[in-house]
Amino acid sequence: xxxxxxxxxxxxxxxxxxxxxxxxxxxxxxxxxxxxxxxxxxxxxxxxxxxxxxxxxxxxxxxxxxxxxxxxxxxxxxxxxxxxxxxxxxxxxxxxxxxxxxxxxxxxxxxxxxxxxxxxxxxxxxxxxxxxxxxxxxxxxxxxxxxxxxxxxxxxxxxx
Numbered sequence: 001x002x003x004x005x006x007x008x009x010x011x012x013x014x015x016x017x018x019x020x021x022x023x024x025x026x027x028x029x030x031x032x033x034x035x036x037x038x039x040x041x042x043x044x045x046x047x048x049x050x051x052x053x054x055x056x057x058x059x060x061x062x063x064x065x066x067x068x069x070x071x072x073x074x075x076x077x078x079x080x081x082x083x084x085x086x087x088x089x090x091x092x093x094x095x096x097x098x099x100x101x102x103x104x105x106x107x108x109x110x111x112x113x114x115x116x117x118x119x120x121x122x123x124x125x126x127x128x129x130x131x132x133x134x135x136x137x138x139x140x141x142x143x144x145x146x147x148x149x150x151x152x153x154x155x156x157x158x159x160x
Contacts, residue, residue, distance in 0.1 A: 008115035014123030
């Protein structure tokens, strides 16, 4: 299984405001949908609450400390390790947020797909810094017409 961290942020690293995404960019959402469709997604409970439903066409895993949590259409895991274990039969598993999950998974991901928006937005939640010693930038792709953005692909460096 390939573990992929996927996120969108502003140039000032903002990823959220009041537990919501502070922008609505249809082309960026379409990119996210196309790349994650048919694969597993792991999200924190607050991220799930902001979406308010399982993502269609994907194997949804929600991380929560609440042992009694039950969400129709989602698998519940109580740690990142347990969440990854739920996805062991999946070809690709995407970490889709939020901040705490990004921080926890940053040193585990094989690949990071990081969208950086050209426009700035206000926010209170920030994406962690990618450790340069662990990842190398392998591609960048400009996208969007009205609201432009760049998707950067980072690959884990071979530490062997």
